[in-house]
Amino acid sequence: MEIALQHLASDYPLLNAFWTMCWFFLWILWFMLLFRIIVDIFRDSALNGWGKAGWLVFVVILPFLGVFVYLIARGSGMGERDLRQAQKSEEAFRSYVREAAGPPSTTDELARLAELKASGHITDEEYERAKAKILA
Known part of the structure; x- marks a missing residue:
């Protein structure tokens, strides 16, 4: 067993191992790019069904040419x-958090008003009107 491993190691030098890792990395990178493009085809709402089908057939039948043309x-x-998808997801998350947290309490609103007054963003009159509105 030990002799077989030494023989295998001598037949497969370090440079060959390096090139094998490079090719493996490029293979994984290619599939990531291919799947990302396929997801983008389905996510795009500007394309109609025939456009999506056409791009998908082009990318699947002639993958190298299809991906580069896409x-x-x-x-x-x-x-x-x-970016639009990330913004939609973030807005949905924020909406969920606001809904789960419930309406802001009177104490929170008054504290926020006090901070605005202390920082000079609102005047004393505006502070009193907003305070009366909250307490009403």
Whole structure:
């Protein structure tokens, strides 16, 4: 067993191991890019069903050419679509947190008003009107 491992190690030098890792990394990178583009095709609401089907067939049948053409033709919009999706997710999260927390208490509102008055953002008159409105 030990002799077989030494023989295997001598037949597979360090540089070959390095190149194998590089090719493996590129293979994983290629699949990540391919899946990201497929997700982007389905996420894009500007494309109709036929457009999505056409891009998907192009990317699946001719993967290298399809991915590169997609990146050239629609690559700039990918970032914008990602940003919009992130903003929607964040707004949904904030809405959920506001809903779960319930309405702000009178004490919280008065403390916020006091901070605004102390920082000079509102005048004494505005403070008194807002305070009366909250306490009413």
